Amino acid sequence: MAVSLDNPARNLASRSAPDIAPASAAGSKAMSLQFEITPAANPTSEKDRAARLVDPGFGRIFTDHMAIVRYNQAKGWHDARVESRANFPLDPALAVLHYAQEIFEGLKAYKRDDGGVNLFRPDANARRFQSSADRMAMAQLPEPVFIEAVEQLVRIDSAWIPGGEGSLYLRPFMIASEVFLGVKPSAEYIFAVIASPVGSYFKGGPAPVSIWVSENYTRAAIGGTGAVKCGGNYAASLRAQAEAIEHGCDQVVFLDAVERRYVEELGGMNVFFVFDDGSLLTPPLGTILPGITRDSIIALAKDSGTRVREEAYTIEQWRAGAASGKLKEAFACGTAAVISPIGKVCSTSGDFLISGGAAGPVAMGLRKKLVEIQYGRAADPHNWIRKVL
Ligand code: PLP
Ligand code: COI
Numbered sequence: 155m156a157v158s159l160d161n162p163a164r165n166l167a168s169r170s171a172p173d174i175a176p177a178s179a180a181g182s183k184a185m186s187l188q189f190e191i192t193p194a195a196n197p198t199s200e201k202d203r204a205a206r207l208v209d210p211g212f213g214r215i216f217t218d219h220m221a222i223v224r225y226n227q228a229k230g231w232h233d234a235r236v237e238s239r240a241n242f243p244l245d246p247a248l249a250v251l252h253y254a255q256e257i258f259e260g261l262k263a264y265k266r267d268d269g270g271v272n273l274f275r276p277d278a279n280a281r282r283f284q285s286s287a288d289r290m291a292m293a294q295l296p297e298p299v300f301i302e303a304v305e306q307l308v309r310i311d312s313a314w315i316p317g318g319e320g321s322l323y324l325r326p327f328m329i330a331s332e333v334f335l336g337v338k339p340s341a342e343y344i345f346a347v348i349a350s351p352v353g354s355y356f357k358g359g360p361a362p363v364s365i366w367v368s369e370n371y372t373r374a375a376i377g378g379t380g381a382v383k384c385g386g387n388y389a390a391s392l393r394a395q396a397e398a399i400e401h402g403c404d405q406v407v408f409l410d411a412v413e414r415r416y417v418e419e420l421g422g423m424n425v426f427f428v429f430d431d432g433s434l435l436t437p438p439l440g441t442i443l444p445g446i447t448r449d450s451i452i453a454l455a456k457d458s459g460t461r462v463r464e465e466a467y468t469i470e471q472w473r474a475g476a477a478s479g480k481l482k483e484a485f486a487c488g489t490a491a492v493i494s495p496i497g498k499v500c501s502t503s504g505d506f507l508i509s510g511g512a513a514g515p516v517a518m519g520l521r522k523k524l525v526e527i528q529y530g531r532a533a534d535p536h537n538w539i540r541k542v543l
Contacts, residue, residue, distance in 0.1 A: 185296040187223065187234040189306050194218040194238035200313075207316045210351045212490065213323065217311035217349040221303035224331075225293045225343040234299070236306045239348060245333045249340040255330035256385040257286035260489045261446075262321040262352075263308045263542065266530040271312055271543040274528045276301050278446045283326060286382035291339035292328060300326060301540075303347045308542045316351050319525075323352040323490065352490075360521060362497025362513050363486065365407045365420070366398030367469055369502060372411035373418060373441075380418075380441035391421040403500050405486065410441065415468040420486050423494070424448040427472070428483035428516045433461040447487040447524070453536055454523050472499065476506045483514030493521035 197218040198206075206215045220239045225231050250256050259279045264272045280300035287294045304324055308315075315322040326347045330340030371394040374380020379387055391406065398406040407425065410416040417437055419425055424445040427435045434455050436448060455462050475481030476499070484496040495518070497511035508514075526532035530539060 185231070186298040186302060187231060189221065189234040189236050189302060191306065191310065192235065192237045193310065196238075203313065207314070207320070207351055210316060210320065210353050212352050213350050215351055217307075217314040217322070217351070219307060219310050219349075221307045221347040223295070223299060223303060223345045225295075225345070227341050231293070231295065231299060231345075234303070236303075236310055242344065247333045247335055249330035249332045249334060252335060253330070253337060254384070254386045254389070255290055255292060255340055256327065257283065257290055257292065258325060258327035258383055258385060259283050259286075260383075261304070261324050261326075262489060262528070263312075263315055263324060263349075264321050264529045265315045265317055268530075269543075270530070270541055271308060271315060272528060272530050273304065273308065273540040273542055275446050275450070275538045276304055276540055278449070279304075279326070282383065282444065282446070283328075286384060287328065289379055289382040290384050292330065293343050295328065295345050299345075303345070305540075305542050307347050307349055311349050312543055314349065314351050316353065320351060320353050321528075323350045324348075325350065360492065360494055360513065360518070362495040362511055363404040364402070364498040364500060365405050365486075365496050366394075366401050366403035367499060367501035368394040368397065368406050368408050369414070370394070370397065371408070372414070373408035373421075375411040376441055378411075378441065381439065381443060383443060388421070395421050401500055403498075407499075409469060415470065416466045417469060417472060418442050419445075420488075423486035423488035423491055425496070426451065426485050426487065426517075427467060427475070427481055428485075428514060429475070430480050430482055431461075432516075433463065434516075435463045435465055435467055437467060438464045445488055447489060447492070450524060450536075450538065451487055451493070451520055454520060457535065469501070473503075473506055476508050482509055483516050484508050485514070485517035485520075492525060493517050 216239060218239060219236055221236045223231055224233045261276055261279045262274060266272055280297040283300055284294050324347055328343050328345045331344045332340040332342040373391055394406045405420045407420050408418045410418055417425060419442045452462050486494045486496055495513040496508060498505060498507050527534050
């Protein structure tokens with residue numbers, strides 16, 4: 155398909171994209187399950203937990219429990235439990251091990267100053283999980299079950315939520331668990347949620363990151379799986395990310411798979427551009443992940459009267475805008491990293507800096523606004539917060 159800025163088929167392609175708006179898809183119908191809660195017999199001692207929470211980094215420390223729900227065709231979703239975090243017994247013929255029928259989510263629980271706990275837009279994660287399941291031909295988990303599983307886990311492991319700027323990163327995921335080597339949608343699934351106390355995703359916090367423009371690899375094509383959160387997308391991004399590191403960069407940015415010009419997103423984050431007239435631009439939905447942080451930033455920016463365009467933007471425009479000063483800032487955003495300013499872009503055609511490589515005021519201002527809502531320190535005009543405790 156021809157794609158150009160003059161004839162923005164690229165922007166139209168997004169119209170049929172899965173979104174995080176309320177879903178009416180099959181399987182989203184209201185249904186809740188009673189979770190059986192069995193506290194861990196030997197939970198981590200308070201002393202060990204405190205030691206692990208000092209500098210948790212990202213994704214290496216785990217809480218004592220997990221939530222788990224099973225699916226098969228005869229019973230539907232059943233056997234909902236919160237129990238001690240444990241290994242899964244894995245038959246070597248388990249479908250997920252062969253054909254990667256797997257999806258996941260990422261969201262956080264935040265400790266409020268009054269000691270309570272907030273979740274940020276878990277309903278949006280639940281709906282995106284349904285869109286991911288639909289694309290990967292998996293069973294759809296009802297939204298109330300997703301939210302209940304997350305909430306139950308946060309409640310039982312609330313002592314693991316770090317204070318200060320830390321949070322509890324929640325990782326809901328679903329795997330195809332039928333023991334069968336035929337290539338077809340699995341007839342059985344395991345849905346689980348695990349939790350990991352986290353500090354900053356990037357060592358050193360929201361300092362500007364450097365980005366490598368991938369010319370050898372793409373992330374997603376129209377009709378592919380770029381708009382959903384399946385593990386395979388991340389496996390396919392690792393070689394490109396390794397190339398970024400080899401070139402001394404922190405992260406990789408992918409271009410579109412057709413013309414290799416349009417900026418799409420990073421391996422695990424969406425991207426925004428800030429112009430000299432104060433407006434924002436972010437690539438349109440279609441082949442990118444519909445980020446919940448992206449959606450929240452668009453809403454917050456619009457609240458304060460900022461013009462936000464969801465439009466295609468090329469790497470040539472990025473380079474020219476940075477050179478002329480028309481482009482003031484660029485930043486990446488996602489649950490794990492929140493908002494990270496992009497200071498430097500590197501590619502085989504040469505490197506360039508954005509705003510002299512420094513963190514810009516718009517990125518940092520939006521970051522502060524978002525974080526204050528998440529931690530319950532600012533008003534929540536969009537009703538994004540769900541108090542768990
Ligand atoms: N893009 C990709 C590829 C991601 O993995 C993520 C992280 O989840 C995002 C964007 C940002 O999405 P969200 O803001 O919902 O975390
Ligand atoms: C997130 O921001 O939640 C992500 O999932 C990004 C990455 C850790 C996969």
